[in-house]
Amino acid sequence: MNKLMTSGDVVAQLRDGMTIGIGGWGPRRKPMALIREILRSPVKDLTVVSYGGADVGMLCAAGKLKKLVFAFVSLDFIPLEPYFRAARQAGAIEVMEIDEGLLLLGLRAAAMRVPFIPTRTGLGTDVLRHNPGIKLVDSPYDDRQWLAMPALPLDVALLHVDRADARGVCQVKGPDLYMDDAFARAAARTYVTCDELVQPEAFEQGEEARYVFWERSETTGVVHVPCGAHPTSCAPLYGFDARHFKEYAASAKEPGGWEKYFERYVACGEEEYLKRAGGAEAVRKLPLPVF
Amino acid sequence: MSDTTLVDTIICAASEAWRHDGEVLATGIGVVQRLAASLAKLTCNPDLLMTDSEAWLVSEPVPIGPRGDYRIRRETHMGFARIFDNVWGGKRHAMVGPTQVDRYGQANISMIGADHRKPKVQMLGVRGFPGNSMNHANSFFVPNHSTKVFVEGEVDMVASVGYNPARLARGWRLEDIDIRLIITNLCVMDFGGPNRQVRLCSVHPGVTVEQVQQSTGFPLHVPGSVPATPAPTAAQLAVLARLDPHGQRASVLGA
Numbered sequence: 001m002n003k004l005m006t007s008g009d010v011v012a013q014l015r016d017g018m019t020i021g022i023g024g025w026g027p028r029r030k031p032m033a034l035i036r037e038i039l040r041s042p043v044k045d046l047t048v049v050s051y052g053g054a055d056v057g058m059l060c061a062a063g064k065l066k067k068l069v070f071a072f073v074s075l076d077f078i079p080l081e082p083y084f085r086a087a088r089q090a091g092a093i094e095v096m097e098i099d100e101g102l103l104l105l106g107l108r109a110a111a112m113r114v115p116f117i118p119t120r121t122g123l124g125t126d127v128l129r130h131n132p133g134i135k136l137v138d139s140p141y142d143d144r145q146w147l148a149m150p151a152l153p154l155d156v157a158l159l160h161v162d163r164a165d166a167r168g169v170c171q172v173k174g175p176d177l178y179m180d181d182a183f184a185r186a187a188a189r190t191y192v193t194c195d196e197l198v199q200p201e202a203f204e205q206g207e208e209a210r211y212v213f214w215e216r217s218e219t220t221g222v223v224h225v226p227c228g229a230h231p232t233s234c235a236p237l238y239g240f241d242a243r244h245f246k247e248y249a250a251s252a253k254e255p256g257g258w259e260k261y262f263e264r265y266v267a268c269g270e271e272e273y274l275k276r277a278g279g280a281e282a283v284r285k286l287p288l289p290v291f
Numbered sequence: 292m293s294d295t296t297l298v299d300t301i302i303c304a305a306s307e308a309w310r311h312d313g314e315v316l317a318t319g320i321g322v323v324q325r326l327a328a329s330l331a332k333l334t335c336n337p338d339l340l341m342t343d344s345e346a347w348l349v350s351e352p353v354p355i356g357p358r359g360d361y362r363i364r365r366e367t368h369m370g371f372a373r374i375f376d377n378v379w380g381g382k383r384h385a386m387v388g389p390t391q392v393d394r395y396g397q398a399n400i401s402m403i404g405a406d407h408r409k410p411k412v413q414m415l416g417v418r419g420f421p422g423n424s425m426n427h428a429n430s431f432f433v434p435n436h437s438t439k440v441f442v443e444g445e446v447d448m449v450a451s452v453g454y455n456p457a458r459l460a461r462g463w464r465l466e467d468i469d470i471r472l473i474i475t476n477l478c479v480m481d482f483g484g485p486n487r488q489v490r491l492c493s494v495h496p497g498v499t500v501e502q503v504q505q506s507t508g509f510p511l512h513v514p515g516s517v518p519a520t521p522a523p524t525a526a527q528l529a530v531l532a533r534l535d536p537h538g539q540r541a542s543v544l545g546a
Contacts, residue, residue: 025371072416079415091409097401099421101375121422123460124452130407136460144462175346176370290357291344
């Protein structure tokens, strides 16, 4: 089966009001080329589920979000995401604010096709007060109440990986998969951008197949976008672009800043974007972060 | 007392949080917290597990910042999903930096304001605080001890649970919650007062008990005599110099 498509093909599948999960974590391995494609499209009123970074910030800035399911939104070295912050402080988006682990349990429940997973996480907190849809349940096995984390089924998951083949076999060699496998399994359809498009033989020998974390039956479509995670990182291929993030964050402080950022980096299209971001060679040289 | 001396005193006091923990994952989020956990592993509790703050469990605490030829000593993979496995099993003691803390030990890093739909100040979100606080031991570091942090009522968003009986779900007890130390720029506190009231354990050199109480929005339990927080030993300072070769700790108190 040939699952190759373009970013435009992916976004053409999206409908207003859909629930979309976005892989990666904060400033790391986000499918940013697909996010930029959404920003260029008329799609709106999205519910987004994300371990959020600039993906969420940009969707907020462009008015694409109706609702956000999140535990945090951060660029890490810039702790507070400026456009997310502005949207929240303006009361512009609905939110389901939950614990990082609850988010994972919600995805896993959807992936396992069960309505909820019981947990102690979230008990006693304002996560319950602000999410009346999250219920406590009695246990059939003990006398305690447990939090029943509801499944978070996704219409679509958007992910970025190191490399993939046309069948949808995806490989992540960075030190952390984050929750990408859970996003893929929780979604009715999963679209993946890859830095490198390879032949099936690339996975056949040595340890290569050990870095494939879900079956190709979870992958609906594959888009080849070199540096498609930029300005987020795709370790070990490239680190995140601190200079670009600073420029992005600074844009939030000036009037019309988002419009200028959009004009310079989004409206121009992906080929021109990469040039303006310094070119593929420069992106591949971005240092991996040291903690 | 200079800021450098003060921050070293704070880190050494904070490292005591892990002394009796045995073999648990010590997580310090923030420069002071990470150095404190690292110091604990290299001095009072070598059995601690630690990560490189990225994706590996390491046998030796990793120095902060650019580290030249230093090679991390890996023990196992410890990506974020695996951290949740550890959290849910309870073998962890995290030291974190909340923005607000109340008399119950409930803490907030999410948002400031009365209306969750439209916060006055949006911060990070609850992150892993709800899960951490219901699953394993937690301590806090607060670099700016004031009534803005240690609030009079409840925190604006209860991100992590505390010893608040009113919020317990049926069948749960306060014994299921484990909040250990609060280390600030003024003092060390714990929950050892009557009915788990916040208790003043020690004040840093030059700080008075009155100053701590005035900077705290709720009444503290003050024992008959409150000692001074011990000064770092030469051995501790030598370890800290190795763990923080670029001196990042010098600026964490806002100097």
